[in-house]
Amino acid sequence: MTLGRLLAAAISAMFLVALIGVEAIHLRSAHVHMQRQLESLAQDAATSLGLSLGALLRGGDPALAETVINPAFDRGHYERIEYLSASGERVVSRHLPAREGNYPAWFVRVFPLHAPTAESLVSAGWRQAGRVRVTVHPRFAYEQLWGTARDTVVYLLLIYAAALLALRLVLRGVLRPLAAVEKAAQAISSRRFVTLRLRPSTRELARVVEAMNSLSLKVSEALDAETRRAQRLQAAAYHDPVTGLPNALGFTARFEALYEGEDEAFGGVLAMVDLEDLGAINREIGAERCDALLGTLLGAMDETATAAGGFAGRWGGALTALALPQLRAARAREALAALRGRVRLVLREAGLNDHDHIHCGGVEAGTGRPALQTLVRGAQEALRHAREAPEGVVVVDAAMPAEGATEDPAAVVRDALGAQRLARERALAARLAFEIPEHGAVRNEAAATQFAHTVARAGAAFAIDNFGLHRDCLGLMRRLHPAYVKLAGVQVRRIIAGSGARFFAESVVRAARQLDIPVFAHHVEDEATFQAIGSLGFTGYQGNLGGGPVPWPGG
Numbered sequence: 001m002t003l004g005r006l007l008a009a010a011i012s013a014m015f016l017v018a019l020i021g022v023e024a025i026h027l028r029s030a031h032v033h034m035q036r037q038l039e040s041l042a043q044d045a046a047t048s049l050g051l052s053l054g055a056l057l058r059g060g061d062p063a064l065a066e067t068v069i070n071p072a073f074d075r076g077h078y079e080r081i082e083y084l085s086a087s088g089e090r091v092v093s094r095h096l097p098a099r100e101g102n103y104p105a106w107f108v109r110v111f112p113l114h115a116p117t118a119e120s121l122v123s124a125g126w127r128q129a130g131r132v133r134v135t136v137h138p139r140f141a142y143e144q145l146w147g148t149a150r151d152t153v154v155y156l157l158l159i160y161a162a163a164l165l166a167l168r169l170v171l172r173g174v175l176r177p178l179a180a181v182e183k184a185a186q187a188i189s190s191r192r193f194v195t196l197r198l199r200p201s202t203r204e205l206a207r208v209v210e211a212m213n214s215l216s217l218k219v220s221e222a223l224d225a226e227t228r229r230a231q232r233l234q235a236a237a238y239h240d241p242v243t244g245l246p247n248a249l250g251f252t253a254r255f256e257a258l259y260e261g262e263d264e265a266f267g268g269v270l271a272m273v274d275l276e277d278l279g280a281i282n283r284e285i286g287a288e289r290c291d292a293l294l295g296t297l298l299g300a301m302d303e304t305a306t307a308a309g310g311f312a313g314r315w316g317g318a319l320t321a322l323a324l325p326q327l328r329a330a331r332a333r334e335a336l337a338a339l340r341g342r343v344r345l346v347l348r349e350a351g352l353n354d355h356d357h358i359h360c361g362g363v364e365a366g367t368g369r370p371a372l373q374t375l376v377r378g379a380q381e382a383l384r385h386a387r388e389a390p391e392g393v394v395v396v397d398a399a400m401p402a403e404g405a406t407e408d409p410a411a412v413v414r415d416a417l418g419a420q421r422l423a424r425e426r427a428l429a430a431r432l433a434f435e436i437p438e439h440g441a442v443r444n445e446a447a448a449t450q451f452a453h454t455v456a457r458a459g460a461a462f463a464i465d466n467f468g469l470h471r472d473c474l475g476l477m478r479r480l481h482p483a484y485v486k487l488a489g490v491q492v493r494r495i496i497a498g499s500g501a502r503f504f505a506e507s508v509v510r511a512a513r514q515l516d517i518p519v520f521a522h523h524v525e526d527e528a529t530f531q532a533i534g535s536l537g538f539t540g541y542q543g544n545l546g547g548g549p550v551p552w553p554g555g
Contacts, residue, residue, distance in 0.1 A: 003171075003175060003178065004168075004171045004175055007167065007171065008164065008167065011163065011164070011167060012160075012164075015156075015160050015163070019153070019156050019160075022152070022156065023149065023152060023153060023156075026148070026149075026152055027111065027145070027148070027149050027152075030145055030148050030149075031111045031113070031145060034113060034141045034144065034145055035113055035114065035116075035141075037141065038113065038114075038115070038116050038136045038138060038141055039116040039118070039136075041077065041136050042078075042116045042117060042118035042134050042135065042136040043118040043120075045072060045077075045078065045081075045118070045134045045136070046118040046119055046120035046132050046133070046134040047118075047120045048072075049068065049069060049072060049081070049083075049120065049132045049134065050120030050121055050122050050123075050131075050132045051120075052068050053065055053068055053069075053083065053122045053129070053130075053132060054122045054123045054124055054129060056068060062091050062092060065083050065091055065092045066092045069081050069083060069092050069094060070094070073094040073096070077136060077137060077140060078094075078096065078134055078135065078136055078137055079095070079096050079115055079135045079136065079137040080093070080094065080095045080096070080117075080133075080134075080135040081093075081094045081132070081133070081134050081135075082094075082132070082133045083122070083130060083131075083132055084130050084131045084132075084133065085129075085130045086128050086129060086130050091130065096137060101139040101140070101142055101143045101146075102143050102146070103142050103143055103145075103146035104146075107142065107145075107146055107149075108142060111142075111145060113138040113141050113142060113145075114138070115135055115136055115137065115138050116135070116136055117133060117134065117135040117136075118133075118134050119131055119132065119133050119134075120132045120134075173201070174200075174202065174205070176198075177196075177198055177200040177202075177205050177209065178205065180196055180198055180209075181196065181205070181208060181209060181212060184196050184212055184216070185212070188212070188215070188216055188219075192481070193216040193217075193219050193220035193223070194216060195213045195216055195217060196209045196212060196213055219514065222514065223478065223511060223514055223515070226474070226507055226510055226511040226514070227474040227475060227478070227511060229507055230473075230474050230504055230507035230508060230511065231471055231472070231474065233500060233503050233504045233507060234468075234471055234473075234504055235471060236500065237249060237250075237500040237501065237504065238250030238253060238471075239471070240313075240314040242291045242294055242295060242314075243294060243295050243298040243299070243314055244295070245298055245302055245312055245313050245314050246311070246312075246313035246314070247313060247314055247315075247316075248313065248314070248315050248316055248321075250313060251311075251312075251313030251315065251321050251323075252372060252490070253469055253488065253490040253491065254311060254313075254439075254469055255323060255372050256372060256488075256489070256490045257437070257438070257439065257466045257469045257488045257489075257490060258437075258439055259325075259369075259372075265365070265369045265370075266323070266325060266365050266369075266370070266375070267325060267365055268308070268309075268310065268323070268324045268325035268326055268327050268328070268332070268364070268365065269324045269327050269328070269329060269332035269362045269363065269364050269365070269395060270321070270322070270323055270324070270362060270363055270365070270372075270375040270376065270378070270379050271321070271322040271324060271332065271336055271360060271361065271362035271379060271395070272315065272319060272320070272321055272322075272360070272361050272362070272376075272379040272380055272382075272383045273301055273319070273320045273322065273336070273339070273340075273343075273358065273359070273360050274318055274319050274320075274358070274359045274360075274361075274383055274387075275294075275297065275318040275320075275343075275357075275358060276318065276357040276358070276359060276387075277352075277354075277355035277356075277357050278290075278294070278317065278318035279318070280355055281293070281347075281352055281355050284352070284355070285350075285352075293346075293347075293350060296346060297343055297346060297347075298312065298314060298320055300339065300342055300343060300346070301320050301322060301339060301343075304322065304324075304335055304336075304338075304339045305322045305323060305324060307335075308324040308325065308326045308327045308332075308335060309324075309325050309326040310322065310323035310324050310325050310326070311323055321376070321379075322362075324362070328364060329362075329364045329395045329396070329397040332362050332364070332395045333362075333393055333395045336360040336362060336393045336395065337360075337391065337393050339360065340358045340359075340360055340392055340393060343356075343358050344356040344358055357392075358392060359383055359386040359387045359392045359393075360383070360386055360392060360393045360394070361379050361380065361381070361382030361383025361384070361385065361386040361393075361394050361395070362379055362382055362394070362395040362396070363375055363378030363379045363381075363382055363395070363396045364395065364396060364397055378396060381396075382394045382395060382396050429458045429459035429460040430459050430460070432460040432461065433460065433461040433462070433463050433483060433484075434451075434455050434460060434461070434462055434463070435463045435464065435465040435486070436448055436451070436462070436463075436464060436465065437464075437465050437466045438464055438465070438466050438467050438468070438469055438470055438473060438476070438488070439466065439469065439470070441464060441476060441480065442470045442472070442476065445476070445479070445480075448480060449479070449480060452480055452482070461482075461483035461484075462480070462482050462483060463482045463483050463484045463485065463486070464476070464477070464480065464482045464485045464486070465485075465486045465522075466486065466488040466489075466522070467485040467486055467487050467488060467508070467519075468485075468487050468488050468491045468504070468505075468508055469488050469490075469491070473508075474507075474508065474511050477511070477512065477515065477517065478515065481515065481517070482517060483517070483518075484517060484518040484519070484520060484539070485508075485512060485517060485518075485519055485520070486519075486520045486521070486522045486542065487505060487508060487519060487520070487521050487522055487538075488522055489522040489523030489543075491504070491505060492505075492521045492522055492523055492524060492529060492533065493523065493529070495529065495532045495533065495536070496528055496529060496532050502532070502536070505533075505536055506536050506537075509536055509537045509538060510537075513537065518539035518540070519537075519538050519539055520538065520539055520540045520541060520542060521533040521538045521540075521541040521542070521543075522541075522542055522543070523542070523543050524541035524542065524543035524545050525543050525544050525545060526545065527545070529545075530545055
């Protein structure tokens with residue numbers, strides 16, 4: 001029951017008790033008053049008729065007595081009027097038959113009025129001529145008493161309706177902040193830390209809103225601080241401070257997360273670009289200008305990789321790695337030749353005509369799933385030949401399977417399983433969890449958000465796989481709020497090797513715990529890694545620690 005209905009019910013109950021009490025007291029008082037009025041009316045009528053008959057009936061004429069009595073009786077207020085002689089003989093008698101008035105029969109039983117009878121002597125001088133006996137009819141008293149009761153109830157009901165209307169208007173102003181507080185509480189319980197901008201007029205509600213805003217702000221600030229700390233750790237470990245591109249560690253982590261394990265194999269060209277005279281350039285123009293120039297040159301290389309659906313990273317010193325997944329050997333040669341010409345042009349515009357020795361070497365991935373280090377060795381070998389080639393570009397061909405079309409993973413899952421079927425089979429949906437790789441969610445966060453909402457409406461869970469490779473991974477976790485996340489295997493394997501990876505994993509676990517999001521470790525293959533993730537607070541793990549895959553029974 002809502003607060004408004006509870007208050008309305010309480011006020012209605014109190015009003016009903018007050019109505020019954022006021023009506024009972026008022027009617028009881030009116031009932032007593034009416035009874036006294038009837039007695040007074042009977043006595044006054046008897047006295048008046050006695051005096052009138054005494055003055056007129058000196059001869060005891062019955063016709064004259066009836067003439068005096070009839071006008072009073074015809075008014076209808078009297079049930080019986082009798083004139084008795086001195087000897088007790090009935091001289092005149094008028095009687096009104098019983099009639100129902102404008103009031104219900106039960107009202108007469110609840111508030112009975114007795115018909116009073118009054119007498120008065122009729123005296124002619126010093127002689128007693130007889131008696132007058134008057135009995136009042138209570139019908140008019142009942143009608144008046146019933147009208148009083150009815151009008152009182154109607155008046156009180158009007159007051160009740162006006163009170164309910166006023167209560168509704170007051171509650172609307174009071175409950176609007178309460179509704180906003182309720183929504184904010186639900187959002188905070190879902191780990192969405194919103195703040196309320198309303199200012200209730202009541203002191204108690206204002207304190208509640210202030211306390212909720214303070215709590216939400218403190219938790220949000222703590223999460224933001226943890227996110228910034230993790231981002232700093234990740235940037236220091238996986239990005240080059242000069243160019244902002246991934247370093248060798250970051251490039252390796254991103255490549256392995258995208259193209260190794262259960263994901264699609266890399267089917268393009270891995271290239272290496274060497275700025276042979278970088279040391280001489282640094283000595284000639286200084287470290288600051290050299291860093292700025294290096295940022296421009298590697299920015300051009302990253303644009304080339306991005307145009308081919310890939311990414312670039314500073315492998316170390318003057319060497320840059322480019323992943324070109326959408327290019328084959330022939331097109332890669334053209335792209336690298338164009339890149340080489342663009343880099344040489346930038347160097348010449350900077351006045352470094354003698355230092356434009358740029359070499360590009362690449363290798364096309366073959367069939368199967370070649371490891372990154374295998375591709376790196378092939379690219380470095382091609383780069384060695386490129387240094388001796390006149391055009392400065394060498395890309396080694398390899399046999400590749402036919403290219404296949406890619407689809408939106410959210411659309412594939414929806415088409416394969418059918419969201420409508422999940423909606424019908426809620427018990428089945430509650431046992432399912434749909435995982436999307438982090439890089440897929442980053443590439444199209446709007447589609448990932450829509451997919452997460454679709455899965456949630458169907459009753460299933462949404463999770464993020466290969467988590468922790470993108471620099472905004474913690475922000476992505478806060479925005480999508482998955483059921484759980486799986487830290488990428490490349491991050492897990494480095495927890496033992498380096499303190500930076502350990503600190504980053506600890507930050508991820510701490511931030512996820514504040515959002516009530518479990519964190520699982522990917523590719524846990526040995527006891528040392530298992531002990532490490534256990535000490536950091538991981539919820540569970542996935543890997544071959546407990547045994548490798550086995551054939552399905554009967555398969």
